[in-house]
Amino acid sequence: MTSIFHEFSKRYFKEAIKDFERAKRALDFNDWPQAIFYSQQCVEKCVKAILEAFGEYWRNHGIILASRLRQYIDRLGTDVEYVAEVLENLQEYYTRSRYPTLFRGHVYSPEEIIDEELAREAVYKAEKVIKIIERWLHELKVLE
Numbered sequence: 001m002t003s004i005f006h007e008f009s010k011r012y013f014k015e016a017i018k019d020f021e022r023a024k025r026a027l028d029f030n031d032w033p034q035a036i037f038y039s040q041q042c043v044e045k046c047v048k049a050i051l052e053a054f055g056e057y058w059r060n061h062g063i064i065l066a067s068r069l070r071q072y073i074d075r076l077g078t079d080v081e082y083v084a085e086v087l088e089n090l091q092e093y094y095t096r097s098r099y100p101t102l103f104r105g106h107v108y109s110p111e112e113i114i115d116e117e118l119a120r121e122a123v124y125k126a127e128k129v130i131k132i133i134e135r136w137l138h139e140l141k142v143l144e
Helices: 004-028 032-053 063-076 079-091 116-139
Strands: 101-103 106-108
Touching: 004 032, 004 116, 032 063, 032 079, 032 116, 063 079, 079 116
Parallel strands: none
Antiparallel strands: 101 106
């Protein structure tokens, strides 16, 4: 019988894949803020999938998750640091991709902050994270 944590892990990973597909579609429509937002969501759900695979129930966001993931570097290897850094870097855009932002006395819309290069880089990194997480989930026997 599969543990409830493995069931959560599988479902988080499935939702991460959906967010990745949304990010790619946003690129097709030149919607750079949405592409980066869904890339961030994808990576966060990937990290939650791994933490659930280890029997940890997490509902927090961002850097707290990255910090917790680093606790598994001995079990998962050096890719842990890459995944944690991607999550930390994309966390900045969780809000900036959706709401106007005040910076040095000026208000900027998401479109003024997030350009095509940032969006494409985020999608690229999200895809790399998916591949790493998928490999780990197979090694942990969560995915067959």
